[in-house]
Amino acid sequence: MTSPPRLLMCKPDFYGIEYEINPWMNRLVVADSTVAARQWEALHQTLVDLGVEIDLIDPVKGLPDLVFTANAGLVCRSLFIPSKFRHEARQGEEPCFTAWAKSRGWEIVSVPGDHYFEGAGDALFCGETLFAGYRFRSDAFGHQWIGERLGVEVLPLELADPRFYHLDTCFCPISATQAIWYPGAFDDYGRDVLKSRVGELIEVSTEEAEHFACNAVVVGRTIILNEKTPRLAASLRQLGFDTKPHDLSEFLKAGGGAKCLTLRLDGEEAAYWRFQTAES
Amino acid sequence: MPPHPLPAPVPLPDATVIEEIEVRGHIIDSLILPKILDRILQMGGSFEIRECVIGSQRKDPSHARVAVRAKSPEGLDAILADLVEHGATTVNVSDAQVVVADMAAAFPDKFYSTTNQATQVRIGGRWIDVADQEMDCGIVIDLSSKTARCVAMLDVTPGMSVVVGHAGVRVIPAERPPGETVFGFMNSAVSSEKPKAVSLRAVAESIREARKAGQKVLLVGGPAIIHTGSGPHVAKLIEQGWVQTLFAGNALATHDLEQAIYGTSLGVDLGHGQSADHGHEHHLRTINSIRRLGGIKNAIDSGLVKSGIMYEAYRKQIDIVLAGSIRDDGPLPEVITDVIEAQRRMRESVKGVGFALMIATMLHSVATGNLLPARVKVVCVDINPSALIKLSDRGSSQTISLVTDVEPFLRSLAAELAELTVAPE
Numbered sequence: 078m079t080s081p082p083r084l085l086m087c088k089p090d091f092y093g094i095e096y097e098i099n100p101w102m103n104r105l106v107v108a109d110s111t112v113a114a115r116q117w118e119a120l121h122q123t124l125v126d127l128g129v130e131i132d133l134i135d136p137v138k139g140l141p142d143l144v145f146t147a148n149a150g151l152v153c154r155s156l157f158i159p160s161k162f163r164h165e166a167r168q169g170e171e172p173c174f175t176a177w178a179k180s181r182g183w184e185i186v187s188v189p190g191d192h193y194f195e196g197a198g199d200a201l202f203c204g205e206t207l208f209a210g211y212r213f214r215s216d217a218f219g220h221q222w223i224g225e226r227l228g229v230e231v232l233p234l235e236l237a238d239p240r241f242y243h244l245d246t247c248f249c250p251i252s253a254t255q256a257i258w259y260p261g262a263f264d265d266y267g268r269d270v271l272k273s274r275v276g277e278l279i280e281v282s283t284e285e286a287e288h289f290a291c292n293a294v295v296v297g298r299t300i301i302l303n304e305k306t307p308r309l310a311a312s313l314r315q316l317g318f319d320t321k322p323h324d325l326s327e328f329l330k331a332g333g334g335a336k337c338l339t340l341r342l343d344g345e346e347a348a349y350w351r352f353q354t355a356e357s
Numbered sequence: 358m359p360p361h362p363l364p365a366p367v368p369l370p371d372a373t374v375i376e377e378i379e380v381r382g383h384i385i386d387s388l389i390l391p392k393i394l395d396r397i398l399q400m401g402g403s404f405e406i407r408e409c410v411i412g413s414q415r416k417d418p419s420h421a422r423v424a425v426r427a428k429s430p431e432g433l434d435a436i437l438a439d440l441v442e443h444g445a446t447t448v449n450v451s452d453a454q455v456v457v458a459d460m461a462a463a464f465p466d467k468f469y470s471t472t473n474q475a476t477q478v479r480i481g482g483r484w485i486d487v488a489d490q491e492m493d494c495g496i497v498i499d500l501s502s503k504t505a506r507c508v509a510m511l512d513v514t515p516g517m518s519v520v521v522g523h524a525g526v527r528v529i530p531a532e533r534p535p536g537e538t539v540f541g542f543m544n545s546a547v548s549s550e551k552p553k554a555v556s557l558r559a560v561a562e563s564i565r566e567a568r569k570a571g572q573k574v575l576l577v578g579g580p581a582i583i584h585t586g587s588g589p590h591v592a593k594l595i596e597q598g599w600v601q602t603l604f605a606g607n608a609l610a611t612h613d614l615e616q617a618i619y620g621t622s623l624g625v626d627l628g629h630g631q632s633a634d635h636g637h638e639h640h641l642r643t644i645n646s647i648r649r650l651g652g653i654k655n656a657i658d659s660g661l662v663k664s665g666i667m668y669e670a671y672r673k674q675i676d677i678v679l680a681g682s683i684r685d686d687g688p689l690p691e692v693i694t695d696v697i698e699a700q701r702r703m704r705e706s707v708k709g710v711g712f713a714l715m716i717a718t719m720l721h722s723v724a725t726g727n728l729l730p731a732r733v734k735v736v737c738v739d740i741n742p743s744a745l746i747k748l749s750d751r752g753s754s755q756t757i758s759l760v761t762d763v764e765p766f767l768r769s770l771a772a773e774l775a776e777l778t779v780a781p782e
Binding site: 205211212216217218220221224225228229230231232233234235266267269270274 | 381382383386387388389391392415416418441442443444446
């Protein structure tokens with residue numbers, strides 16, 4: 078029996094739309110903190126019910142996006158590669174996440190130079206390959222450095238639509254050979270790479286992609302989705318997955334969904350190294 | 358993986374600004390390399406893959422070094438800014454070092470001595486093509502226009518910025534793509550044992566290609582052309598527009614004119630092969646007549662000269678440089694007796710030459726070889742292998758050498774070219 082899945086989350090105590098760094102954010106469209114807290118608690122409860130151990134990082138006033146822990150960094154076995162945010166507004170999160178990772182015993186390895194890297198938001202394992210989004214937030218060069226440092230194959234994918242500014246807004250590996258994707262977020266090269274390197278791609282429509290269908294959390298054979306993505310949910314159930322839709326509308330106002338609100342610490346279900354760690 | 362062939366490099370003749378980039382990682386499977394190459398072309402640049410090492414296993418990274426060319430520094434900057442987004446980095450090297458020339462006709466100490474291979478220097482963070490490539494020169498940089506060119510020692514003037522040392526200088530050896538032409542199999546080893554018909558077709562084809570590409574064909578000829586009775590073949594080549602530039606000495610011109618006036622070469626009747634009475638005087642009388650008339654052109658205009666190489670050369674108004682030597686009789690008024698001046702004239706005239714045919718003249722061939730950049734194809738024909746070896750030994754390694762009697766060679770070449778379409782003017 079392997080140990081239970083572990084996730085990092087952050088309570089939305091100081092969450093809000095305080096700046097605009099993606100097309101979803103509009104300071105005139107404020108997030109209702111009470112509703113946001115309720116939505117977050119519901120997500121948290123679903124995960125706990127699924128047997129997930131939740132590690133919580135303390136919220137910090139003035140860092141509204143700390144709630145999006147997917148952008149804390151990239152976890153690979155005992156290594157933690159902290160994010161280096163492109164936008165100044167989020168750079169204050171870096172010391173928080175790094176201090177947390179240190180306190181939990183991770184070995185911290187930083188991307189050198191002045192390259193941007195936004196963690197699991199832009200770097201997702203599918204099998205042995207790390208798929209990495211670049212252009213809006215992370216640099217292709219930083220991804221290449223990570224590939225060499227981890228000794229894994231990294232396939233940088235250019236993100237072509239600013240609405241899908243992180244890879245985890247348009248691509249979600251659900252097993253070592255399957256992934257949800259929204260083709261419109263990539264260019265021809267990226268589409269060709271994904272088609273040739275992922276065994277089965279589950280395509281979402283533009284409408285569902287705009288409801289952050291791809292920003293899903295996978296725990297075993299259960300997939301926690303944003304609601305208003307019924308067609309994707311049906312496709313996933315046909316493939317034998319259980320689906321749990323959640324209303325995360327307050328977080329969508331900041332351009333984030335279920336996946337953005339979590340960071341898998343023991344390896345995503347689709348990441349090859351999770352099983353190697355379990356065996357070793 | 359769907360087919361994503363790497364785009365073929367597109368030549369960009371006007372491109373003068375170059376920067377080298379490196380891209381690392383899983384650049385093949387991620388299609389980053391083809392994307393980068395496509396981007397360069399889409400943005401109006403061109404590229405050349407200098408190095409590409411592919412990882413042997415899937416997790417092994419690959420890397421490629423790519424030279425990016427653009428028509429302007431602004432264009433290059435735009436392309437590089439785009440490529441950086443895809444993970445490319447510029448290969449950092451230092452600028453070329455320059456020392457200001459402190460005296461005329463000599464380089465500063467430790468000057469960079471050039472080869473005949475295409476060379477680039479780095480100025481202000483950019484690789485710039487060196488113009489007027491020539492071996493055994495220095496490189497002078499114009500810092501205001503950010504241009505560089507080869508300058509001969511005697512042409513140095515105080516104040517010129519001369520490149521010293523090897524930092525920020527790189528040589529790009531000419532690569533002959535395999536199977537490019539029949540030239541491919543004709544390596545530069547000097548041998549009489551080569552199939553002449555194939556060699557000849559290759560020479561004719563190269564001349565035709567040079568003309569098609571808008572390049573000049575240079576003929577460097579010695580007096581044996583006339584002695585062997587090949588004058589009419591060369592005259593025909595000139596008349597048909599296959600030769601744009603002629604380098605020779607006093608001898609070729611004199612014996613050609615002697616033949617036009619007396620029908621002899623060094624007194625030997627070219628029709629019968631017999632020595633004419635007092636024939637040994639013919640060449641000196643020829644020179645004297647031409648000098649009395651004020652030059653070759655006047656001799657042609659007066660009707661004294663009605664045929665031959667010089668006749669056709671003047672009639673076609675091709676570029677002629679006659680360089681003198683200390684053994685010359687006369688010489689003819691057109692012969693340049695100041696060797697430095699002759700060298701300068703030849704240096705000017707080799708610009709735009711794409712093909713050089715050197716026939717039976719060792720000294721003029723070596724002198725011309727010294728002036729030609731390595732990209733110019735050179736075919737040297739002589740019955741004496743040592744003349745050909747000398748040329749190759751002096752650095753003109755691009756030379757194709759044919760050991761053969763010049764008369765049958767020129768006769769066949771003229772016939773071969775006559776079958777082709779008339780040379781573009």
